[in-house]
Amino acid sequence: MSVEPEVPIVQVEEVRENPVLYKIISSDNHVFTISEHAVKLSKTLWDLITNLGLTAENALDNPIPVENVNGKNMETIVQFCERHKYDEEEPEYTNYIREFVLPEWDRQLLSIDNEELFQLILATNYLDIQKLMDYCCRVIGDMAKDKTPEELRIIYGIPTDAEDDALERSASDSPGPSG
Amino acid sequence: MAITIPVKILHMPSIPLNKILRQFNLLELFEFSQCSKKAAAAIKLIGTKNYKLELNFNLSYVRINDDFKFEVKKLRADEVENVTGFRTFEKNQNMIYMDSRNKMTCLWEDRFARLRTIFSHLSKLFGCPTYSVRSDASVPTHAFLLVMHEIISRQSEINVLEIACQSLLENNVKWILEKLTVTDELMLGEKLSEDFGKNNSISFVAKSLFIFNAEWVTPQKLLSMRNCVAIELDGSLLTNQDIINFFENWKSGQYPNLEYLSIKSEKLTRDLDLPGALRMERAFGRGQWKIICGKQRFFHCDFQIFANNGTIGSVQFDELARDVQFLVS
Numbered sequence: 001m002s003v004e005p006e007v008p009i010v011q012v013e014e015v016r017e018n019p020v021l022y023k024i025i026s027s028d029n030h031v032f033t034i035s036e037h038a039v040k041l042s043k044t045l046w047d048l049i050t051n052l053g054l055t056a057e058n059a060l061d062n063p064i065p066v067e068n069v070n071g072k073n074m075e076t077i078v079q080f081c082e083r084h085k086y087d088e089e090e091p092e093y094t095n096y097i098r099e100f101v102l103p104e105w106d107r108q109l110l111s112i113d114n115e116e117l118f119q120l121i122l123a124t125n126y127l128d129i130q131k132l133m134d135y136c137c138r139v140i141g142d143m144a145k146d147k148t149p150e151e152l153r154i155i156y157g158i159p160t161d162a163e164d165d166a167l168e169r170s171a172s173d174s175p176g177p178s179g
Numbered sequence: 180m181a182i183t184i185p186v187k188i189l190h191m192p193s194i195p196l197n198k199i200l201r202q203f204n205l206l207e208l209f210e211f212s213q214c215s216k217k218a219a220a221a222i223k224l225i226g227t228k229n230y231k232l233e234l235n236f237n238l239s240y241v242r243i244n245d246d247f248k249f250e251v252k253k254l255r256a257d258e259v260e261n262v263t264g265f266r267t268f269e270k271n272q273n274m275i276y277m278d279s280r281n282k283m284t285c286l287w288e289d290r291f292a293r294l295r296t297i298f299s300h301l302s303k304l305f306g307c308p309t310y311s312v313r314s315d316a317s318v319p320t321h322a323f324l325l326v327m328h329e330i331i332s333r334q335s336e337i338n339v340l341e342i343a344c345q346s347l348l349e350n351n352v353k354w355i356l357e358k359l360t361v362t363d364e365l366m367l368g369e370k371l372s373e374d375f376g377k378n379n380s381i382s383f384v385a386k387s388l389f390i391f392n393a394e395w396v397t398p399q400k401l402l403s404m405r406n407c408v409a410i411e412l413d414g415s416l417l418t419n420q421d422i423i424n425f426f427e428n429w430k431s432g433q434y435p436n437l438e439y440l441s442i443k444s445e446k447l448t449r450d451l452d453l454p455g456a457l458r459m460e461r462a463f464g465r466g467q468w469k470i471i472c473g474k475q476r477f478f479h480c481d482f483q484i485f486a487n488n489g490t491i492g493s494v495q496f497d498e499l500a501r502d503v504q505f506l507v508s
Contacts, residue, residue, distance in 0.1 A: 098202060114186045121195045137195055140186055141202025148264060149213035157185025158214040 020056040022049060023063035024078075030071030031063060038081035043128035069123040076120060080109060080132050090131070102138050110139045189217055193224060200225045205247035206283070212304055213266055219304055227305035233339075234298045234326065236314040239290055241298045247281050249301070251294045254286040262286065268293075268300040291322040299329055311339030316368060318344040324351065331358045343368030353379050361385040364472065368392070373416070376400040383407060386436075387472035390415075398424055402433065409439040409472045418446045422503055426453055426494075429505075430486045439471045440505040447501040456482040456494065467493075469506060478506050 020036040024045070040046045045064065054062055066074065083105065090100075110117065117136065124133045143155050152158065159167065188199050200222055203211060208227075212219040233242045240250040252258060254274070261276040266285070273293070274286045287293035302309060309330045314323055323344035330337065340361045342352060347369045357379070365385040375395035386408040390396060393412035398421045404410050405428075417425075422442065429437065459480050466479045480493035484505075495504040 098204075114184045118186050118191075121191060125192050125195055133195060133198060137198035138202055140188065140199050143186070144203055144207040144211065147207075147210065149210050149266075152211055153214045155183070155185060156189070156211075156214070157187040158189060158218050161215050164215060164217060 020059060022054065022059045024074065025063045025065045026069055026071040026074040027067050028071050030074065032071075032074055032078050033060075034078050034081060035085065037085035038078070041081045041084060041129050041131065042077075043130075045127060066127070068126045070119070072116065073120050073123040076109060076112075077123060077127065077129065077132065080106070080135075081129065083109075084131055087131070098138070098141070100134070100138070102135060106135050107139070110136060189221060196221065197224045205243050206280070209247075209283075209304075222304070223306050228307050230305045230307040231310045232298075232302055232305065232307050233311045234294070234309065234313070236291065236294060236312075236318045236323070238313075239294060241294065241301055243301065243305070248283070249297050250278065250282055250284050251290050251297065252284055252286055253290050254288050258286055268297050271296060273297075291319050295322045295326055298326060302329065302333075308334045309337055311337070311364075312341060313339070314341045314343045314368075316343055316345060320344045320346050323347070327351075327355050327359075331355070334359075336360045336362055338363040340364070341366040341368065349375055353381070356381045363387065365389070366391075371395045387474075389413075401425060402428065405434050406436055407434075408436045409474070410437070411439075411441045413441075413443050415442055415444040416446050417442055417444045419448055419451045422447065422451060423453060426456075426484060426505075429492065430455075430484070432486065432488060437505075438507045439469075439476055441502065442504075443500065443502045445501055447503065449498040451496060451503070453482055453484060453494065456484045458482055459493075467506075471506075476504075476506065478504060480506075 021033050022036070022039050022045075024032045024034060024039075026032065039049065045066075048064060049059075052062065052064075054064075069077070110120075112120070117140065121133070121136045121140070124136060144152060147155065153160070188196055191199070200208065200211070208222050208225075212222050231244050235242070239252070240248045242248045259274070261284075262274045263276045264274075265272045266275050266283075267273070268285075271293075276284050276286075278284045285293060285297060298309075312326060312330070324347075335358065337359050338361070340355075340359065342355060343366065349369075349371055352367070352369050352371060352375075361384070363385060364387040365383065366389045368391045370392040371394070373395050376397045376399075381403075383404045384406055388404055388407045388409065389411045391413045393415040396412055396415050396417070398417065401410075401412075401417070401421070425440075425442075428434065459482060461479050461481055466477050469476050469478065478493065479495045481496050482494040484492045484494055486492065491508045493506045493508065495506075496502070497504075
């Protein structure tokens with residue numbers, strides 16, 4: 001499927017200020033433009049750019065395919081990275097338990113349905129974006145507040161021991177590839 | 180009604196799963212662990228082996244990280260109306276209610292047995308060593324020994340240990356002290372034979388040592404406590420001469436960490452005389468306070484005594500109580 005490039009999320013002022021841009025193609029062929037400062041938030045993408053030897057001159061001519069991330073998630077990721085590209089580097093969290101305040105802008109960005117959130121975490125994990133990962137995990141962690149085990153089982157889709165046992169039994173009973 | 184799609188966190192890679200679990204407070208972690216065996220196994224991912232686990236038989240609770248308590252109360256009719264649910268500890272369903280955000284109360288007929296069950300469940304769940312066990316003479320021997328067996332099977336050091344229950348054999352005490360090194364605070368409440376001090380090679384390295392029924396503590400045993408910061412011996416049989424010898428040893432630097440000593444002995448007599456000590460006039464209401472190993476001590480100085488290195492110690496001698504106390508300045 002060929003899709004026209006998405007409208008770049010970066011603002012004109014930011015482009016002027018930081019003219020190096022990279023193109024990323026999602027698994028469903030959406031094309032995104034992202035600034036150098038923003039793309040550096042993804043360790044995976046930045047390593048790739050460095051290894052491919054992309055520069056200001058050839059970056060836009062060499063789009064980077066990211067096969068594990070769809071357009072919807074990539075859009076959220078690009079928005080996030082552009083928003084936080086000039087943030088000061090934060091120390092690694094030590095204690096974690098709701099150690100940081102989740103900014104309202106990010107809470108809004110991550111107000112998506114659970115399936116999308118799940119996929120976004122997988123994408124964030126793949127692209128190795130520390131801050132977005134922390135924020136996503138915080139949103140998911142907050143779902144546990146004041147919940148009983150029965151409620152947690154529903155929220156986090158945790159099978160009971162009996163269901164786990166039944167799944168294991170059916171997996172071991174099912175014939176293998178040879179038949 | 181809209182059906183919410185679950186976020187299947189147990190299907191996530193370990194990095195995000197770890198980060199999500201780290202957002203949980205202790206109650207949420209515990210509640211999560213109650214969902215299934217797989218959920219319980221997952222929580223070890225976040226390094227719960229460094230948690231601080233404390234069992235207090237006296238006050239009937241198990242505490243984690245100074246933060247969250249599981250308290251056991253005897254099941255009574257008037258408590259049942261508070262019950263909000265059941266939780267499983269080692270396959271036993273237990274009525275519970277939340278007393279506060281930091282305390283879950285569990286109701287059970289046999290308080291001590293249940294406390295042991297909860298302790299055992301939590302120590303396996305978090306996989307962490309036990310930091311302290313506090314006990315007293317009302318605790319059934321069986322419950323206390325089961326806890327000791329469990330701890331000794333997993334660790335060789337404990338920070339705080341109170342050895343006390345309804346009745347312990349001398350061999351049990353010996354076994355515990357040989358298997359577990361107590362580093363911060365040891366309280367030994369059992370009555371032991373005078374031979375106990377002679378028939379073992381247990382060394383006492385706890386910073387704070389409190390021994391009731393200390394008949395078995397010989398002068399040699401006292402010397403083996405030379406690295407302690409605070410020593411309290413109640414009901415010992417040490418004599419005036421033993422006390423004099425102790426001070427000679429202290430003066431020569433044999434108790435380098437000692438800050439406080441208290442010896443109660445029926446063998447002490449009013450003519451206790453400490454060679455080289457300076458007798459002081461006791462002024463009413465002019466004692467001194469000092470906190471040593473977390474305990475506040477109030478003290479009058481009857482004698483001043485000087486170590487060879489210039490350290491000054493104050494001695495208080497209560498003739499009626501046959502009690503010598505010693506505070507290092």
